[in-house]
Structures are given as structure tokens and as C-alpha cells.
Amino acid sequence: MTTVDTEAERERLIGMMNLYLEALEARDPSRIPTGSFVRFTENTRQIPLGAGLWRTMSGRHPGGHWFADAERGQVEYWGAVDEMGMDTILGVRLRVEGRVVTEIETVAIRGRGSFFNPPAVIEAYPAFHEPLDPSERTPRERLVEIANLYFDAIELSDGSRVPVKDDCRRLVNGVLDSLMDPEELDTLEAHRALGVSEQMTAGHYAYIEALRARRFPIVDEARGLVICHLLFDHPGDLKRADGERPWKSPDSTLAFEVFKVRGGVLEEVWAIGTGLPYGIDSGWPA
Amino acid sequence: MNVTLIDAPTSERARLVGAMDGYLRALAARDPGLLRLTPDFRCTEDSQPLPLGSGVWRTVRGVRPGGQYFVDEQAGQVEFWGVVDEMGQDAIISIRLKVEGRVISEVETIVTRKQGEYFDPPVILQDASSGFHRTLPRGERSSRAELVRAANLYFDAIELSAGDLVPLFGDCRRLVNGTLDSLDDPASLPADGQYRALDVAQQISDGHYAYIEALRERRFPVIDEARGLVVCHLLFDHPGDLPRAGGSIPFGWPNSMLFTEVFKVVGGAIEEVWALGTASLPYGCRSGWPI
Numbered sequence: 001m002t003t004v005d006t007e008a009e010r011e012r013l014i015g016m017m018n019l020y021l022e023a024l025e026a027r028d029p030s031r032i033p034t035g036s037f038v039r040f041t042e043n044t045r046q047i048p049l050g051a052g053l054w055r056t057m058s059g060r061h062p063g064g065h066w067f068a069d070a071e072r073g074q075v076e077y078w079g080a081v082d083e084m085g086m087d088t089i090l091g092v093r094l095r096v097e098g099r100v101v102t103e104i105e106t107v108a109i110r111g112r113g114s115f116f117n118p119p120a121v122i123e124a125y126p127a128f129h130e131p132l133d134p135s136e137r138t139p140r141e142r143l144v145e146i147a148n149l150y151f152d153a154i155e156l157s158d159g160s161r162v163p164v165k166d167d168c169r170r171l172v173n174g175v176l177d178s179l180m181d182p183e184e185l186d187t188l189e190a191h192r193a194l195g196v197s198e199q200m201t202a203g204h205y206a207y208i209e210a211l212r213a214r215r216f217p218i219v220d221e222a223r224g225l226v227i228c229h230l231l232f233d234h235p236g237d238l239k240r241a242d243g244e245r246p247w248k249s250p251d252s253t254l255a256f257e258v259f260k261v262r263g264g265v266l267e268e269v270w271a272i273g274t275g276l277p278y279g280i281d282s283g284w285p286a
Numbered sequence: 287m288n289v290t291l292i293d294a295p296t297s298e299r300a301r302l303v304g305a306m307d308g309y310l311r312a313l314a315a316r317d318p319g320l321l322r323l324t325p326d327f328r329c330t331e332d333s334q335p336l337p338l339g340s341g342v343w344r345t346v347r348g349v350r351p352g353g354q355y356f357v358d359e360q361a362g363q364v365e366f367w368g369v370v371d372e373m374g375q376d377a378i379i380s381i382r383l384k385v386e387g388r389v390i391s392e393v394e395t396i397v398t399r400k401q402g403e404y405f406d407p408p409v410i411l412q413d414a415s416s417g418f419h420r421t422l423p424r425g426e427r428s429s430r431a432e433l434v435r436a437a438n439l440y441f442d443a444i445e446l447s448a449g450d451l452v453p454l455f456g457d458c459r460r461l462v463n464g465t466l467d468s469l470d471d472p473a474s475l476p477a478d479g480q481y482r483a484l485d486v487a488q489q490i491s492d493g494h495y496a497y498i499e500a501l502r503e504r505r506f507p508v509i510d511e512a513r514g515l516v517v518c519h520l521l522f523d524h525p526g527d528l529p530r531a532g533g534s535i536p537f538g539w540p541n542s543m544l545f546t547e548v549f550k551v552v553g554g555a556i557e558e559v560w561a562l563g564t565a566s567l568p569y570g571c572r573s574g575w576p577i
Contacts, residue, residue, distance in 0.1 A: 042540070042568065042569060042570070043568040043569070044568055045568045045569060045570040045571055045572075046570065047569060047570035051525070051540070051569070051570065052525075052540045052569050052570070053539075053540065055525050055526060055527040055540065056525070056526040056527050056538060056539050056540060083526075083538065083539050084526060084527065084535060084538035084539065085538065086538055086539070088539065108539070110539050235340070235341075235344050235345070236344060236345040236372075236373060237344045237345050237373070245373065248345065248372065248373035248374070248375060249342075249345055249372055249373070249375075249377070249397070249399055250331070250340075250341045250342065250344070250345060276567075276568055277331075277332045277333060277334045277564075277567055277568075277571075278331065278332070278334060278336065278340075278341050279331070279334040279335065279336045279340065279341065280334050280568075
């Protein structure tokens with residue numbers, strides 16, 4: 001929607017997301033204004049609205065994070081829900097056209113193990129969402145470029161490609177994945193104590209072959225936030241720097257990632273994602 | 287190694303089995319260049335279209351001897367069930383080829399990796415020539431249409447929790463990823479798995495599979511009237527909110543699973559069922575092939 005008051009439009013989009021979340025919690029998709037057509041995917045597959053998580057949803061945990069792109073009519077939420085008694089991390093993207101929702105893209109992460117911390121995903125973190133001083137802002141195109149450089153740097157094991165702060169934190173499904181206390185890590189995880197750039201250059205992500213089908217549905221210049229949806233390809237035969245193969249069978253992982261960029265430099269990265277069959281498409285045009 | 291040419295040795299069945307063996311040799315060598323393919327060739331692995339040479343072609347480190355071949359001479363289709371070494375771990379694999387003339391036009395692969403209690407690769411490699419693969423006397427054979435109908439009735443029965451819909455032998459065994467799943471010894475089963483000691487019809491009628499909502503996109507790529515075998519590929523939908531008999535809800539989250547199942551039908555009744563399936567795929571996943 002073309003608008004002069006982006007903050008007001010942002011609030012309206014967040015209101016639409018809250019309407020969606022209330023409908024989901026009530027398991028009543030009829031509460032969502034969908035107009036004549038809506039496209040809904042869960043973990044990449046197009047299914048009828050009301051199927052998937054809509055049937056297993058048992059409650060929503062308070063908190064979470066809202067991201068909006070007032071220029072493009074897109075809004076995204078990251079949170080955690082109770083799914084039949086188990087915690088699930090949820091990402092929801094809505095496209096809003098006028099007063100109706102026309103696109104719903106969701107990722108539901110039922111992962112367990114070491115990279116799964118729903119409470120951290122819903123934890124308040126106001127600094128991440130604070131508007132930047134105008135002097136620290138980055139134009140939309142450059143925000144997208146910086147996110148792309150981050151992924152290129154992983155693909156090529158070359159951290160020098162991306163402008164990233166030395167103290168940049170990365171959180172994966174709520175779990176800290178850079179600059180960790182080395183004493184908390186066993187030898188196979190020692191690279192998680194390094195900085196993001198150093199991790200890349202040392203080849204700790206060399207088991208990732210491609211970061212493909214990148215889309216950037218939300219850019220918020222005022223806050224220095226850019227969101228990318230993409231697929232990680234783990235072919236299963238590639239080693240990382242220490243000779244380990246984190247995946248020993250082929251896998252593709254759907255990920256939603258959000259980058260905080262201040263003064264043209266990457267300050268923080270959050271990612272949520274789930275493993276899927278190797279080679280799967282996102283369900284959305286790139 | 288020479289390129290595999292699919293020639294006619296002694297019979298069409300032997301020719302199709304030879305085509306599969308050529309494919310397995312190429313797979314073990316991780317060299318898809320050894321195969322001859324049609325221009326419109328398609329390949330999927332666990333439902334996803336992939337370039338040949340990708341997926342399990344990169345992680346395979348050996349093909350174990352043994353396995354099962356299912357052949358449909360009329361349709362030019364052959365399916366193999368076996369076990370591969372995947373980066374040091376056993377994986378059960380199902381490969382379906384469609385052969386047109388001397389070239390391969392379709393490859394559909396399903397890889398079953400270890401998870402949970404349903405995983406017994408050695409059983410997949412056993413010699414079943416005198417049992418499951420035995421040729422039936424003419425009086426015990428069914429037509430192609432009857433074989434497909436029997437398999438469909440089996441899946442209908444599960445969808446409707448009505449075991450009496452399907453003609454079954456009382457001692458019908460079901461093997462899932464090589465693991466016995468009917469008429470098992472109760473003493474070997476945990477309290478929540480006691481239903482696996484029941485026969486197939488009773489399991490179905492009692493609602494032990496009521497958590498499966500749909501068995502959809504059924505395809506029957508391989509039918510062998512002489513042996514009474516029919517292969518079905520399909521998707522299981524588990525919406526995650528349906529209880530089974532006893533009230534427990536398996537999964538608790540939505541998923542679909544891609545399966546290949548083979549039925550031995552003798553005199554019109556199902557004598558044995560073998561099934562192989564993937565781990566959970568995204569709910570609503572399609573097979574990658576037209577119905």
C-alpha cells in the first residue's frame with residue numbers, strides 16, 4: 001500500500017497479524033479477512049487454511065516478535081505455540097492487500113535437541129526493534145545486499161565478504177551460535193565461540209552447499225531490519241572445518257532469518273528453521 | 287565400467303531386472319553417466335524432483351547384496367528394495383524405474399533412514415523367492431484390476447477403521463520397514479504396542495490406525511499377476527489431532543509420509559503386506575508424480 005505514514009501502516013499490519021494469531025489460537029480461520037483468494041503454506045506445502053497447525057494448535061505463548069514492511073504490505077511474526085502439549089516455534093508471514101490477507105506463509109519448527117529454545121524466541125528484546133538514528137540507516141537495496149553478502153560468505157567460506165561487527169550475535173531457533181563461552185562447549189562445538197566472520201572463513205559452514213531461493217519479503221529501513229526466507233541445502237557428503245559432517249544424509253532446511261544492520265554493518269542475526277526433504281522448493285516464487 | 291545397455295537376455299522380466307542391476311551398479315559407483323536416459327527423464331527422491339547424481343547418489347557408499355525385485359513386464363516398470371551404506375549407516379532404499387525400450391525414463395527413490403523401532407534392514411535383504419515371490423498356480427491368480435482393487439480395499443479399510451472391507455488371510459503378516467507389525471509375540475511388545483499382536487483386520491476395525499486420516503494419491507506402478515503381487519505408492523496423512531484406539535494421539539503434529547507397499551494376493555485375499563516409508567514429510571506433501 002502506498003502510504004505517507006509508514007508507522008501508522010506498520011501498526012495496522014501488526015494489528016492484522018494479531019487478528020491472525022487470535023484466529024489461529026481459536027482454531028477458527030473464518031475470523032481472517034481473506035477476500036476472494038488466499039494462498040497458505042506450512043513448511044513449504046500449500047494446504048487449505050484450517051489444516052496443518054490449525055488443527056494441532058493448543059495455545060499460544062505470550063510474547064514474540066513482529067516485523068513489518070509498510071511499503072510492501074507484509075508483516076511477519078515469530079513466536080511459540082503449544083501444539084498438543086509440545087512447544088513449537090512458529091514463524092508467520094502475511095501479505096495484506098487493502099483490508100484482506102492474500103498470502104500466508106508459515107514455518108513450524110518441532111525440532112528438539114540442542115538448537116531449539118522456544119522461550120528465547122518469545123523473549124522481549126526491545127533494542128532489536130528500536131528505530132535507528134537517521135544517520136545509522138541503510139537504504140532498502142543495500143539492506144538486501146548485505147543479507148545476500150552474508151549468505152554468499154557462508155556459501156564460499158569467506159567471511160571477509162560481509163560487513164559484520166566483531167561482536168555480532170547469531171541466534172538459531174533461540175540458541176546462541178556465535179561468541180559463546182568456550183567453557184560451555186564440547187570440542188565438536190568449539191567453533192560456536194568464534195565470531196561470525198571467523199566461523200565462515202575457517203570453513204565451519206562448508207557443509208552447506210547452497211543458500212538458495214532467497215526472498216526478502218520484509219525490509220524496515222527505519223529499524224535497519226531485513227528478513228530473508230531461504231532454503232539451506234545440506235547434501236550430506238560435505239565436511240566442515242573440523243572434518244565432521246553435521247548431516248550424513250541429504251537435507252534442505254527452510255529458514256526465516258532477520259538481520260539488524262546499523263550504519264551499513266551487520267549487528268545481529270536471528271534465524272528459525274526446520275529440516276525438510278532435500279531439494280524441496282519454498283512453495284513461493286523466488 | 288561400461289555404460290549399461292538394456293538388452294534382451296532371456297525374457298522381458300530378466301531384462302528389466304538387468305536394467306535395475308545396471309542402475310544399482312551406477313549408484314554404487316556414484317556415476318550417473320553410466321546410464322542411458324530419455325530426454326524427458328524425471329527423477330525424484332522422497333517426493334522431490336532432483337537431478338540424477340544428487341541426493342543419495344552423493345551419500346551412498348555401497349549397496350548391500352540381496353534385496354527384492356518387483357517387475358511389471360506389461361508396464362515396463364521394475365522396483366527394487368534393498369539396503370545401502372549411507373555415510374557409514376544403513377538406509378533402506380526403494381527404487382522404481384520405468385524403462386522405455388533400452389533407456390530409463392523415470393526413477394522414483396524412497397529412502398528410509400533409521401528412526402524409532404520400525405527399521406530392520408537385514409529383513410529387506412532376505413531371500414523370499416519361495417514365499418513372497420513364488421509364482422502362483424493359475425487357479426490362485428487375480429487379474430490386474432482385482433489386484434489393484436484388493437490393495438485399494440486395504441487402504442479404504444484403514445481410512446474407515448473397517449477391517450471387514452478387505453479380503454485378508456487371518457494370518458496375514460505386515461512388515462513395516464522390515465519390522466513385523468501384526469501377529470507379533472505379545473511378550474515382546476510394550477504395553478502401548480500390544481495391538482501389534484492382533485491380526486491385521488482386527489487392528490484396523492479396533493481403530494488402531496484411526497490417527498491416519500487419508501491414504502491418498504495411490505498409484506500402482508508394478509503389477510505381477512503371475513506372482514499375485516501389486517505395488518502401491520501413496521501418501522499417509524497424519525493431521526496430528528486424531529486419536530487411535532485407546533485414546534493416544536501419535537505424532538501430535540501434522541505430517542505426511544511417502545510409502546511404497548507390496549501386497550501378496552492369493553486366491554483374491556491378501557496373504558502378506560510389506561511396506562517401506564520415509565520419515566515425516568511436510569504435511570500435504572505431494573508424491574512428485576501424477577496419479
